[in-house]
Amino acid sequence: MAEQSAWMQQVAADPNHSSWYVERFRSMAAAGDDLAGEARLIDTMVGRGSRILDAGCGPGRVGGELARRGHDVVGVDVDPVLIEAAAQDHPGPRWIVEDLAELDLGSHGIPDRFDAIVCAGNVMTFLAPSTRPEVLRRLRTHVHDEGRVAIGFGAGRGYEFADFLDDARQAGLEPDLLLSSWDLRPWLHDSDFLVAILRPI
Secondary structure, three states: OOOOOHHHHHHHHOOOHHHHHHHHHHHHHHOOOOOOHHHHHHHHHOOOOOEEEEEOOOOOHHHHHHHHOOOEEEEEEOOHHHHHHHHHHOOOOEEEEOOHHHOOHHHHOOOOOEEEEEEOOOHHHHOOHHHHHHHHHHHHHOEEEEEEEEEEEEOOOOOOHHHHHHHHHHOOEEEEEEEOOOOOOEOOOOOOEEEEEEEEO
């Protein structure tokens, strides 16, 4: 059994936390906020009709947008409330409840690897620190050798960017491109956000 994530610890402390999070993004979508930045970037990286894994998909905004753009999407999250919201709000992708530290989509009848994996929304910083290297290793096993893994998270959240990049290399992933945002701004050493486009080694 993997160590419980910080997200699920929050849910245990406040059973309404997941529902609040779902409604927050529903309200933002209703207000016309732009919630598709991550999906736009991933869409430019892959061919039409690509197979994409949304790892830590939450209520499905990224995977749902990628599906609307014609991709074959699977979304995975540890929180069943978020997965239920994703299925309600974004029909089309396959939404699965599973801990990323134990990710094994073959056990769900999904043996093929993906053209791209996206892990947005600070997911890496919500993981239990002891599971981060294993999550990266499992993401590597689920992406094609020619594919890419895009991971974004902010600074000051308990996971130094240098440590993350070291863990990624140990997991068989190396940087292809480092950005400071999902809209292609270059990454600098004092950037407070990192979007790492990783390629399999």
